[in-house]
Amino acid sequence: MYDRIWTPFFSSRFTQITTNLNINTSDTFEVPKAALSSAATPRNASAPFIISWKPIPSDAEVYLYLHFAEIQTLQANETREFDIIMKGVFNQSGITPPKLERLTVFSAVPLQCDLDGCRLELVRTPKSTLPPLINALEAYTIIEFPQLETNSSDVVAIKNIKATYRLSKISWQGDPCLPQELSWENLGCSYANISTPPRIISLNLSASGLTGSISPILQNLAHIQELDLSNNSLTGSVPKFLANIKSLSLINLSGNNLTGSVPQNLLDREKEGLVLKLEGNPELCKISSCNPKDKKELLVLVIAPIASVLIAIVVVGLFLVFRKKKVPLGESSSRHIIIK
Incomplete structure (x- = not known):
């Protein structure tokens, strides 16, 4: 819980005791029962x-959490x-x-360890008949980050993208870009200087x-240069x-189910x-003519001249046929046979 790994910490100076009985641990600290x-x-x-x-x-400087049962x-x-007791800076x-x-x-506040490290002592009181006991110890070291946090608008944008597509990447927690060695998986960030987010x-x-x-919401990443959405099941146009997004130099949308035409x-x-x-x-075309409406208009434009040519051919053909059947008046008188 809370990204913690619990490991045994025993030495020859310690005596270990255990129990199989149930221990009440229901609270915000979420200490494992095994610990x-x-x-x-x-x-x-x-x-x-x-x-x-x-x-x-x-x-x-460290924060201490000592668990007893x-x-x-x-x-x-x-x-x-x-x-x-811890060097006089922490006493209970x-x-x-x-x-x-x-x-x-x-x-409640961080404790300063010296150059020799941290030394914690559990000292038995005069009225105690048994020695001190401790079940688990957590010590958190403060790490200073001189770099400013990731730009707030980018943080809001990437969190909205995470929610929109229901992404559950384990590393997508905390600041997206910091610390640099623990930045979010599949995310690239620019680090100009420590005074620039x-x-x-x-x-x-x-x-x-x-x-x-x-x-x-992708357009809210105002400085994004490379966007790869390939090999998913994205639909629509x-x-x-x-x-x-003027900063974009690469967009990879391959391997999806996008349809329609690519915007001009x-x-x-x-x-x-x-x-x-x-x-x-x-179903995606890189030319505007792949639009169904455009196809219809193109079809009309292509059919129209073809139809005109066909009509012209038919008219000429009919003219020639009727011309052959019709006998000219001048030739009619010269070909008559008169029987007397």
């Missing part, structure tokens, strides 16, 4: 329980109570873990199971707004150097 069902106590029952580690960097059955005359007194129930003690300049959603039409303004951009990939869309 709470085991605990460590100091092997020397009268000595402090010391946990030390070196954060990176060694003088880093009593997993042993105590006798009537037994008591477990201890103080928590009289901690008594509740029976089979989680108790979390945490630092990063901008999203490429988005690759190839083979991401996209359905429906090409959403207008190629939108005109893509041509209005987008074809004009292609002449200016835009790389436009459209193969794999059987």
Whole structure:
């Protein structure tokens, strides 16, 4: 939960105890029951329980979360109570873990470790008959990011794209571009300088199971240079707004189910150097004549001259036929035979 990995942390100075009983962990900290069902106590029952580690960097500030639960059955005359001390900067007194129930003690402000690292001590109080106990420990190191956060309009746009297409990429959490080594998968960002917010300049959603039409929210990525929506199940037409994104140098829409004709303004951009990939869309045409209405008009234009020629041929043919059948008057008198 919350992207945490819980690992064992025992040494020869510790004694491990476990339980098979259920432990109440229902709260916002979401500590796994497997982590709470085991605990460590100091092997020397009268000595402090010391946990030390070196954060990176060694003088880093940390937030501490200490989880306790009593997993042993105590006798009537037994008591477990201890103080928590960390170099005088963090002190909690009289901690008594509740029976089979989680108790979390945490630092509200970051704690400064020194060059030797962090040293945490659980010290048994005078009235305690049992040594200190701890079930789990979380220490979060503060990491400073000098780079400004991703441009807010780009953040809103990419989150809307994520919601529109119901994308569930694991890495799509937090700031899209920062930290740079943990930027969102299939997302490219520009990093001009630490005083300029990063901008999203490429988005690759190839083979991401996209359905429906090409959403207008894509145009809200005002600095995007490369857009890859290939090999999905997108339907509808190629939108005109893509041509209005002047920063685009590559658009890959191949391998979808797009229909109709490609907008002329987008074809004009292609002449200016835009790389436009459209193969794999059987019902998509890159010429305006692929529009059904345009086809009808073209058909009328083609049929009209052909019909005129045919009519002319028929008229000439009929004229010649009737001409042969009709006998001229001058020839009629010279061919008569007179019987007297």
